[in-house]
Amino acid sequence: MLRKLFPHPLLTLVLTAVWVMLVNVLTLNALVFGLILGTIVPLVTAAYWPDRPKLRNPLKIIEYILVVLWDICVANVQVAAIILFKRNADLSPAWVSIPLELRTPEAITILAGTITMTPGTVSSDLSEDGASLLVHCLHAPDPKATARDIKSRYERRLKEIFE
Numbered sequence: 001m002l003r004k005l006f007p008h009p010l011l012t013l014v015l016t017a018v019w020v021m022l023v024n025v026l027t028l029n030a031l032v033f034g035l036i037l038g039t040i041v042p043l044v045t046a047a048y049w050p051d052r053p054k055l056r057n058p059l060k061i062i063e064y065i066l067v068v069l070w071d072i073c074v075a076n077v078q079v080a081a082i083i084l085f086k087r088n089a090d091l092s093p094a095w096v097s098i099p100l101e102l103r104t105p106e107a108i109t110i111l112a113g114t115i116t117m118t119p120g121t122v123s124s125d126l127s128e129d130g131a132s133l134l135v136h137c138l139h140a141p142d143p144k145a146t147a148r149d150i151k152s153r154y155e156r157r158l159k160e161i162f163e
Helices: 009-023 027-047 059-087 105-117 141-163
Strands: 093-097 121-126 134-136
Touching: 009 105, 059 105, 059 141, 093 141, 105 121, 105 134, 105 141, 134 141
Parallel strands: none
Antiparallel strands: 093 134, 121 134
16 A cells, blocks of 8 residues: 555655755645655656666765765865866866766766766766766866766765665
8 A cells, every 4th residue: 555655755755855945944834745746746657667776775875965065065166266267278178988887777867967966077978888978077187087086986886875
């Protein structure tokens, strides 16, 4: 019974939390409406998710979120410094190909989204076979080091969570 009502319980919780954050008020009405949305949306979309992602280590999500938030803050400062103090001639923009060990579509999507959310980088393409991700960096004097950083900071943690 519960499985039919909540086909994706984690999605229900996330949608509820997102709704409460969007309305920017923690009231009973906001919470109830968020729960209603968090229940209806997964029910309507359950047919499109026949294979739910398996979380091998869900507690690692907290660590991943903290690392991403920290990196976003640091990148904001770095990009501001680049904009304010670097001349265009001194910039080293680069396209970096990140070879992926991740295989689950959800993990790859989260990695691409994380890279795009971090100022100064944007994910632009995934290879047809899903083996590499193409990333544009505003300033990457050492593209190989940038690829290693992305793999060690994000991909490794996502592997621990999903695979």
